[in-house]
Amino acid sequence: MNKPTIEICTLIIENLECGGRSDQTILEVAEEYGIFIPTLCRLSGLSNIGACRMCMVEVKGNNKLQPACVTKVQEGMEVTVNSERLAEYRKLTLEMLFSERNHICSVCVTNGHCDLQALAQKLGVNHITMPYIHPHSHVDASHPRFIADHNRCILCTRCIRVCAEIEGAHTWDLMGRGTKARVITDLNRPWGESESCTGCGKCVQVCPTGALSEKGQAAGEMLKRRTFLPYLNMMREVGR
Amino acid sequence: MNQDDLANIAAQTKESENRYDHVIKVCVAAGCLSANADQVKTQLESELKQRGLETCCKVKGVGCMGLCAAGPLVAADTNEKMFQAVTPADASAIIDTVMDDKPAPPAIVMDSQLDFFTGQKKIVLENSGEIDPERIEDYIAADGYEALFHVITKLKPLGVIEQVTKSGLRGRGGAGFPTGLKWTTVYKASGTQKYVICNADEGDPGAFMDRSVLESDPHRVLEGMAIAAYAVGANKGFIYCRAEYPLAVKRLRIAIRQAESNGLLGMNIGDTHFDFKVEIRLGAGAFVCGEETALIASIEGGRGTPRPRPPFPAQSGLWNAPTLINNVETFANIAPIIRRGGDWYASIGTDKSKGTKVFALAGRVNNTGLIEVPMGITLRDIIFKLGGGIPEGRKFKAVQSGGPSGGCVPEQFLDIPVDYDSLASVGSIMGSGGMIVMDETSCMVDVAKFFMDFCMSESCGKCVPCRVGTTQMHNILERISEGKAGSKDLDLLHRLTGMVKAASLCGLGQTAPNPTLTTLRYFMDEYRAHIEEGRCPAGICHPVKVEEEAEVGV
Secondary structure, three states: OOOOOOOEEEEEEEEEEEEOOOOEHHOOOOOOOOOOOOOOOOOEOOOOOOOOOOEEEEOOOOOOEEEEOOOOOOOOOEOOOOOOOHHHHHHHHHHHHHOOOOOOOOHHHOOOOOOOHHHHHHHOOOOOOOOOOOOOOEEOOOOOEEEHHHOOOOOOOOOOOOOHHHHOOOOEEEEHHHEEEEEEEEOOOOOOOOOOOOOOOOOHHOOOOOOOEEOOOOOOOOOOOOOOOOHHHHHHHOOO | OHHHHHHHHHHHHHHHHHOOOEEEEEEEEHHHHHHOOHHHHHHHHHHHHOOOOOOOOEEEOOOOOOHHHHHHOEEEEEEEEEEEEOOHHHHHHEEEEEHHHOOHHHHHHHHOHHHHHHOOOOOOOOOOOOOOOOOOOHHHHOOHHHHHHHHHHHHHHHHHHHHHHOOOOEEEOOOOOOOOHHHHHHHHHHOOEEEEEEEEEOOOOOOHHHHHHHHHHHHHHHHHHHHHHHHHHHOOOEEEEOOOOHHHHHHHHHHHHHHHHOOOOEOOHOOOOOEEEEEEEOOOOHHHHHHHHHHHHHHHOOOOOOOOOHHHHOOHHHHHOEEEEEEEHHHHHHHHHHHOOOHHOOOOOOOEEEEEEEEEEEOOOOOOOEEEEEOOEEEHHHHHHHHHOOOHHOOHHHEEEHHHHEEEEOOOOHOEEEOHHHHHHOOOOOOOOOOEEEEOOEEEEEEEHHHHHHHHHOOOOOOHHHHHHHHHHHHHHHHOOOOOOOHHHHHHHHHHHHHHHHHOOOOOHHOOOHHHHHHHHOOOOHHHHHHOOOOOOOOOOOOOOOOOOOOOOO
């Protein structure tokens, strides 16, 4: 296949004239210009999947909302990041995530260091208007160093992607559909029995919530050490 | 094989058929087979043999005749004599009627002049109920593969696309994207390897159009795919069929084998340089795999989850190659369009929706089954003329088109024409062709709950609005039907429907609120009766009135 030619485009994001390359996404350009677009499933260096729908933006002339993390910029684009409708949808998305499993911050190991919690605070979600679903989810503490608490999982699949794309182990994957979907290790064997897991712990560090944590942490103690994140892109390049 | 061989096969098949005075056709599609049609066929054959009539009367297994509710169906010669609900014991009476014109028992006589039959216009289903789906010769005798030969010997790819564009054909999978435009995009996409995919992952509850076409006339789909492959420059095709359709898969396998051994698929088709191989891939039961990007992921061997578009499959699809993906019915329309010209096809239907559409008529209607009608026919004609109205004189309430992605259309819109845009204007969609009729004994809250339950269980779980939104909406609908909901729930339901529609990743989530939205719009009184009075007007739900509003939220 011919490599598509890359062009320089000018576009407007939140009334600010921006310039970007045609292979960049709206989110990447917005970040360069210091425009905040909330994200959850996205992590720079991993592939973008457009799943959490937090980064939805309005693009003039398109009646459908677009996920900023996967939508490439185009010449003359006019992007709205903040509108009443988008704010409502983002709040609802967060409420949905809080209602889906069991997110009791006060007893969570990542209390205070959680991406979900931080985003809720930033967007002003201080209570939720829909009933909790509270499914029965188990805790997998079979690994000698790590714990997987499915009650805190928001299915962002960062763990799956970092394991497959960076570590190259592909220990993590998904099973089940809808709200019954779960991240699993190997073929749904306990994490501690996984033969493919290298124990590198990248999944734990990229996990946005307290779903994956190191053992021996009490509430609020699980600080995610993400200093290696800037190197993710470099690791990918070496891999190629 | 060349064009002369094709003509020879057609002539021979017609001649051998003409040797018989009569042909008795027994429907052997899944519906009638499940009612013992195969035993009826065997009994007819042995009865004829016993009477020594096997040389002047032929028994032939054919595809779906449409009126599935009255099966097993048997028809004779040019269908002026038809029989319904036939059992093996009726074989002798049928032979008497066909051979000697004796009156048949009234219980099995079917009026072949029913509006159900005369009100149809058959293009996709022209061979259904006429040819033996397991014999390629039968298809060739019905002008089969003529269009393919015409295309590969006389037309350039752009010439093919021109005819399809002219026909105004729109995707029959539901969204109605112009087929010619899609083909042009794939044709223009750069890349040496391109693919053609036939989407046969039909999963709407109550819909069986694609199954019927595959079971009754599989070669028609293969021919359509081959023509498409020639037009867009592909040499490899996949049919993604759900594994729940074993008979359709079996007949497709037979058809592919026959076409390959006759040089109509494979290398150097028709002694030209055109190659096209077709493989079947079986779906493992996920509804979302009918969404094109999820389907592609599934063929690639991955988890069947959709990905954001663009890039569209036409630019980057299967294994990142440009991929043409069309529905079974879309491909089934191609051969007639090429044979008779795009202008002919465009002369049928309405301004913006051309041709015919196959519908699976189901629910509270007298004649349930498969129909093919010209676009622009009214819902009233479909339900009350072809469908024969509502059983036991009950009152019509709504018709649900488009399955879990569609909406419920109430009585006041019965006279709108059935086309893509009119159905969309009242909140429903054309969809792939499921049409479920509801009468006064159906509760609209219950209907909304049923479809939401379906979407909830079939959501892949990738994006938050669809995964959690459908569950929350379902839970609210369940509380309403149980009489445990308050007005706050109704507000939340309204908020959720809008958000899930706008923010979901793929078509499943974006359309999942439609049944709920349309019932909220047209049948609010029923919702209020459940919530405020603790009463289900149709008597389906058993709401228990609670004094205090149910606790919502934190």
